[in-house]
Amino acid sequence: MEQNGAGLAGTIALGDMTVHRLGFGAMRLCGDSAWGRPKDRDHVNRLLHRAIGLGVNFIDTADSYGPQANESLISQALYPYPSDLVIATKGGLVRPDRRSWVRDGRPGHLRAAVEGSLQRLRLERIDLYQLHAPDPNVPFAESVGALADLQRIGKIRHIGISNVTVAQLDLARSITPIVSVQNAYNLRDQSSADVLAACERLGIAFLPWYPLGGKRGLRALKVKQVATRHGLTHAALSIAWLLAKSPVMLPIPGTRSIDHLEENVRAAALTLAPGDFGDLG
Numbered sequence: 001m002e003q004n005g006a007g008l009a010g011t012i013a014l015g016d017m018t019v020h021r022l023g024f025g026a027m028r029l030c031g032d033s034a035w036g037r038p039k040d041r042d043h044v045n046r047l048l049h050r051a052i053g054l055g056v057n058f059i060d061t062a063d064s065y066g067p068q069a070n071e072s073l074i075s076q077a078l079y080p081y082p083s084d085l086v087i088a089t090k091g092g093l094v095r096p097d098r099r100s101w102v103r104d105g106r107p108g109h110l111r112a113a114v115e116g117s118l119q120r121l122r123l124e125r126i127d128l129y130q131l132h133a134p135d136p137n138v139p140f141a142e143s144v145g146a147l148a149d150l151q152r153i154g155k156i157r158h159i160g161i162s163n164v165t166v167a168q169l170d171l172a173r174s175i176t177p178i179v180s181v182q183n184a185y186n187l188r189d190q191s192s193a194d195v196l197a198a199c200e201r202l203g204i205a206f207l208p209w210y211p212l213g214g215k216r217g218l219r220a221l222k223v224k225q226v227a228t229r230h231g232l233t234h235a236a237l238s239i240a241w242l243l244a245k246s247p248v249m250l251p252i253p254g255t256r257s258i259d260h261l262e263e264n265v266r267a268a269a270l271t272l273a274p275g276d277f278g279d280l281g
């Protein structure tokens, strides 16, 4: 493992597990729109092995990526897994077609989804299982309760939730311990600042999805200017900013490019002070 890898971001606890504070988001390893299979399976294998070689020991996936194909790509490339690797998957969304992400938080669906993920990931227990999003047609407590039941019978080690409000986090915590929250958060979208603050108070991990935040718009131009001033790329500045923003932040940038993966992991070594980000927030 390389000395200057993801470990330079420090570590973070997920319940009784500890991982490096820079992970990898696997969603984009499928075809476009997180649909289908990749054109070059060997390249995906090489990329996942490179991530492990760079010290990444946290990978985020979901049964709805592919759908299903994403979890299989990970097990086909990495099983038997390194002992310190934590694979976090998610359930509660279904994909009738490429454009649709439909919420299904019914307990029966979640039970079947966990069984499917266990099989595809070749695991007897999922280290971190996240409810992908609350389903407006199902009481949130019922969805979380179903995951708590699956935890009790040993299918799930730890539970996380995603795309939630502070009130939903509080409700989930009244049912079962929650070790992580995964919401959109980046230099351009800090609408989950209150959820991040709640995670800080509770000492649980916050996984910002879409961490690089895209490159369009005025705000992105400003980010580019600050990045240029420090001799950094947009991506490296975004990751360094997230890591500096909070000790509970666990970014999961995703890429299909090994060069970009290496660049993103190099950002773990950057030690920027809050003042270095100017008025980016």
Ligand SMILES: NC(=O)c1ccc[n+]([C@@H]2O[C@H](COP(=O)([O-])OP(=O)(O)OC[C@H]3O[C@@H](n4cnc5c(N)ncnc54)[C@H](OP(=O)(O)O)[C@@H]3O)[C@@H](O)[C@H]2O)c1
Pocket (backbone or CB within 6 Å): 024, 025, 026, 027, 028, 060, 061, 132, 162, 163, 182, 183, 208, 209, 210, 211, 212, 213, 214, 233, 235, 236, 252, 253, 254, 255, 256, 257, 259, 260, 261, 263, 264
């Ligand atoms: N919970 C949820 O609802 C939810 C929703 C979306 C995503 N997620 C999770 O969050 C992870 C990350 O989200 P994301 O993929 O949407 O956003 P992201 O990681 O911010 O952005 C990925 C995009 O940035 C590009 N990129 C990556 N590194 C780069 C670099 N160094 N230089 C230039 N471009 C770079 C990638 O293209 P290249 O392939 O060309 O590098 C890709 O188009 C996903 O993999 C998934 O696990 C969760």
